[in-house]
Amino acid sequence: MEDLLKEWGVSDPTIIESFKANDIVVDDLSTLSEDDLRSLVPCIGPRNRIKRHIAMLLESSNNNSKQTVNSNPTKILLSEEASNTLGEILLDSEEATEENGERSNQSEGSGDQNERSEQSDRSGQSERSGSGSQSRTQSTTKARAEATKRPLAEAADFHNFLEHSPKGSSALKAFKANKKLTDLDRIKLCDAVVNRELKRQFGQTDIKRTV
Structure with a gap:
């Protein structure tokens, strides 16, 4: 041997x-x-x-x-x-084991890469979701701001109408002078408002009152 x-x-x-x-x-x-x-x-x-x-x-x-x-x-x-x-x-068993070990490492590396890719996808989805949520919040805030502005605009428009209306202007002057309205001033103010609404809706005024 x-x-x-x-x-x-x-x-x-x-x-x-x-x-x-x-x-x-x-x-x-x-x-x-x-x-x-x-x-x-x-x-x-x-x-x-x-x-x-x-x-x-x-x-x-x-x-x-x-x-x-x-x-x-x-x-x-x-x-x-x-x-x-x-x-x-x-093939020697040790060499085969080393090769299998390399394949296992490559497989693990591929698994890590896939996991990172999935995490990146989830992160992208989260960012898109966050962006969508932020956009909805901005839209809501804008709508609220516009809703707040509308009453102010309407109030300013109504005040402007009173100043240019004979009966309305008279009622405003009385309120500024006395900090209150008399019954006569209230009648003038109601007539001015009713006539304005009738004119806006029907194009004419129906109230004729002697005061």
């Missing part, structure tokens, strides 16, 4: 002694599991080399039923195509 390992390019005394200590012979190579190989050969490089050569032995044995592993395995040759195929199939 020592000669075979050296033929395969594995000359580390520690590895050779490990095979000897566990009584590993050529016939045992086909029965070694991944855990067995990891225990015998801790280093990844030499372990991969041994795994490739074991696979070559098994492949050659299957292709040639008359030739067994015990019949001088150091002289078994494989075609370059078979060697390349086996090299692609055989």
